[in-house]
Amino acid sequence: MSVIEMRQIKREYRMEVKKKKSSSKEDNAVVVRALRGVDFSAQTGEFISVMGPSGSGKSTLMNIIGCLDKPSGGTYVLDGIETSTSDSDTFAFIRNIKIGFVFQSFNLLARTTALENVELPLFYRQKKKGEKRKLFGSEAAVRKEKAMTALKDVGLEQRMDHFPSQLSGGQQQRVAIARAMVNDPAFILADEPTGNLDTGMTLEIMGLFQQLNDMGKTIIMVTHEPELAAYTKRIITLRDGQLVSDKQVTDRRSAVTDLAQWKKDHALLAEEE
Ligand SMILES: Nc1ncnc2c1ncn2[C@@H]1O[C@H](COP(=O)(O)OP(=O)(O)OP(=O)(O)O)[C@@H](O)[C@H]1O
Numbered sequence: 531m532s533v534i535e536m537r538q539i540k541r542e543y544r545m546e547v548k549k550k551k552s553s554s555k556e557d558n559a560v561v562v563r564a565l566r567g568v569d570f571s572a573q574t575g576e577f578i579s580v581m582g583p584s585g586s587g588k589s590t591l592m593n594i595i596g597c598l599d600k601p602s603g604g605t606y607v608l609d610g611i612e613t614s615t616s617d618s619d620t621f622a623f624i625r626n627i628k629i630g631f632v633f634q635s636f637n638l639l640a641r642t643t644a645l646e647n648v649e650l651p652l653f654y655r656q657k658k659k660g661e662k663r664k665l666f667g668s669e670a671a672v673r674k675e676k677a678m679t680a681l682k683d684v685g686l687e688q689r690m691d692h693f694p695s696q697l698s699g700g701q702q703q704r705v706a707i708a709r710a711m712v713n714d715p716a717f718i719l720a721d722e723p724t725g726n727l728d729t730g731m732t733l734e735i736m737g738l739f740q741q742l743n744d745m746g747k748t749i750i751m752v753t754h755e756p757e758l759a760a761y762t763k764r765i766i767t768l769r770d771g772q773l774v775s776d777k778q779v780t781d782r783r784s785a786v787t788d789l790a791q792w793k794k795d796h797a798l799l800a801e802e803e
């Protein structure tokens with residue numbers, strides 16, 4: 531099933547350029563064409579990397595995919611819903627319900643336990659016009675049950691009552707991933723999710739993404755690193771606001787295998803020292 535259908539997506543930023551001594555009153559606008567007509571679709575169960583040099587339009591594209599921003603042109607159908615013509619309530623609803631966000635900096639609430647952090651999106655879940663009330667049985671018990679299941683899926687059932695400061699960076703990112711999954715979104719959108727993690731934790735998180743993807747979760751991840759893209763199933767590359775390459779990964783690496791090898795090498799190194 532198609533979760534993302536983008537056709538000729540364009541995003542232009544108009545920048546007003548101030549000229550102090552301009553005599554004419556016409557506005558001096560410079561237009562930055564950040565996306566110049568991108569066609570992109572994704573199916574349920576895919577694991578996709580978005581790559582490209584700095585300034586190529588990755589964040590701009592991710593903001594549009596994540597319904598944080600609307601394109602200047604083109605159409606975007608998310609899980610069957612046309613986003614460009616939707617009103618702002620529906621747009622926010624799509625963002626809250628259909629997409630799970632994972633950021634480089636985890637973005638967990640510090641004074642809140644792992645379990646409560648994961649429960650949060652269930653509070654924000656608003657009722658959409660016309661939707662039946664019973665879909666939103668957000669009673670405390672239901673919320674807790676859902677959050678516990680998500681934490682189990684990321685292997686943190688033993689850490690539910692820990693605060694973020696009592697967790698390692700990798701564990702904090704696991705909590706963030708559980709939070710992203712708790713509403714059972716159409717896909718998870720991860721922007722450089724391992725940017726703040728060391729090699730071991732990075733491999734752990736990539737292993738977790740692979741495991742979740744094996745369970746059927748759809749994941750889209752921005753990364754600068756080809757080594758990380760090698761764990762995904764498909765790589766799209768942007769350049770100057772255009773999609774210049776779209777390839778299936780043929781020899782996909784296993785993060786679990788690489789982590790085991792890394793731990794071995796690490797232990798050997800420690801012995802030598
Ligand atoms: N709010 C904005 N106003 C004006 N121009 C912008 C804005 N945001 C991005 N741009 C421009 O759009 C282009 C694409 O930017 P974008 O942030 O999408 O790049 P990126 O691929 O994410 O880069 P990086 O790898 O450095 O994060 C750049 O030329 C950038 O300067």
Ligand SMILES: [Mg+2]
Pocket residue numbers: 588589590
């Ligand atoms: Mg960026």
